[in-house]
Amino acid sequence: MRTNPVKQKLRRGEPTYGTWLSLGDLYATRVLARMGWDWLTLDIEHSAIDWSQAAMIFGAIADAGGVPLARVPEGNHHLIKRVLDAGAWGIVVPMVDTVEQARAAIAAAKYPPVGNRSVGGGMHSMNFGATAGDYYAKANDEILVVLQTESPAGVRNAEAIYSLPGCDAIFIGPNDLRAQMRSPDGKDPTPEEHEAAIQRVIEVGKKVGTPTGIHEMDAAGALKRAGQGMQFLAVGSDLRMMTVKSQELIAALRPAAGSKDVARY
Numbered sequence: 001m002r003t004n005p006v007k008q009k010l011r012r013g014e015p016t017y018g019t020w021l022s023l024g025d026l027y028a029t030r031v032l033a034r035m036g037w038d039w040l041t042l043d044i045e046h047s048a049i050d051w052s053q054a055a056m057i058f059g060a061i062a063d064a065g066g067v068p069l070a071r072v073p074e075g076n077h078h079l080i081k082r083v084l085d086a087g088a089w090g091i092v093v094p095m096v097d098t099v100e101q102a103r104a105a106i107a108a109a110k111y112p113p114v115g116n117r118s119v120g121g122g123m124h125s126m127n128f129g130a131t132a133g134d135y136y137a138k139a140n141d142e143i144l145v146v147l148q149t150e151s152p153a154g155v156r157n158a159e160a161i162y163s164l165p166g167c168d169a170i171f172i173g174p175n176d177l178r179a180q181m182r183s184p185d186g187k188d189p190t191p192e193e194h195e196a197a198i199q200r201v202i203e204v205g206k207k208v209g210t211p212t213g214i215h216e217m218d219a220a221g222a223l224k225r226a227g228q229g230m231q232f233l234a235v236g237s238d239l240r241m242m243t244v245k246s247q248e249l250i251a252a253l254r255p256a257a258g259s260k261d262v263a264r265y
Contacts (some may be wrong), residue, residue: 004089004142006039006067010169010211015226018069020215020237021057024049028238029057033064041069041234045094051086055123058087062127069144075105077116084109085121089128090144092171096180097153105147106166109180110140114166146171146213146232146238151180155197162210169232170205172198172214202229 002142009016018039024047032040042054049057054070061068067090070083075093083091093105105116125135126257128142139203146169149155162170177197189197198214205212206229213232216222217240222233236244250257 001126001134001138001142002128004067004144006090007142007144007168010231013211015231015233016213017222017233017235018067019235019241020071020239022047022237022239023242024057025238026053026056026060030060030064032238033061033066037066039067039069039090040087041071041092043071043237044079045071045073045143051082054083055086058083058089059123060191062087062089067144068127069146072161075101075108075147076103077108080105080108081118084117084139084143085110085124087123087127090146090168091140092146094148094173095150095154095176096147097151098157100162102147102161102167106145106164109143109145110166111136114140127248135145144168148173148176149201150176152197155200158201158204159208161232162204163208164229167210169211169213170201171232171234172201172212174198174215199228205229 006016016038018030018037018041021040021042042057044050044054058068068088069090069092070088071092071094072079072083075096080091091109094104096105108117109115111117111119119136122132124130128135145166147161147167148171149158150173162168178188179193181194181197202212211229211231214225215234216225217236219235222235225233
């Protein structure tokens with residue numbers, strides 16, 4: 001059975017770099033899977049992607065030698081079971097604010113006696129190049145569980161959440177964190193307040209020994225965060241790469257016309 005190199009790098013204290021798959025396009029995924037990213041995360045939370053589409057994408061990444069991950073819409077048993085049985089090598093769980101939410105997500109990703117994941121399927125073992133029996137015996141050690149801190153409540157509960165066995169990494173969604181930090185009158189936090197929350201996550205991660213990460217829009221931002229000690233670093237997305245390059249071309253061809261920004265990730 002193949003081992004998960006991302007889990008190994010995180011345990012060694014090394015940074016890992018990946019990107020978000022928002023388009024759900026098989027051709028684009030196959031191209032990116034051959035470019036040397038440590039991992040590729042299919043965004044099922046915010047993109048219109050169905051189960052058969054997700055299974056093909058996970059398989060394409062694994063067949064190219066990559067690590068397919070899935071951001072689930074929420075951390076419930078049903079959704080986590082489905083993406084792992086469809087062949088994802090790990091999960092990214094949004095909006096984890098409490099220890100109870102974190103425990104439930106971790107348990108759903110682990111077979112008994114560690115967790116409560118249901119036994120079945122065959123795509124999962126195929127993507128690891130293993131028999132079903134080998135997968136059932138070893139999956140708990142190879143599946144990556146990444147929990148997202150995206151709110152003041154998540155930051156307040158950081159130490160208790162990050163200390164849980166089975167929490168492999170923490171990932172900040174900076175836009176959601178900013179939105180969740182808005183005051184009752186709808187005012188965004190200052191950049192300094194936002195950054196202070198990010199630094200608190202990094203601090204707690206280092207204290208308890210759990211890798212942290214964040215979504216950045218370019219290589220410079222990701223490298224800066226790696227220098228601060230973050231290890232699970234997303235850089236843009238397939239959609240953003242296409243958009244930014246298109247904007248550059250349009251700006252060169254029609255300088256007076258300008259361009260429109262349609263992709264934040």
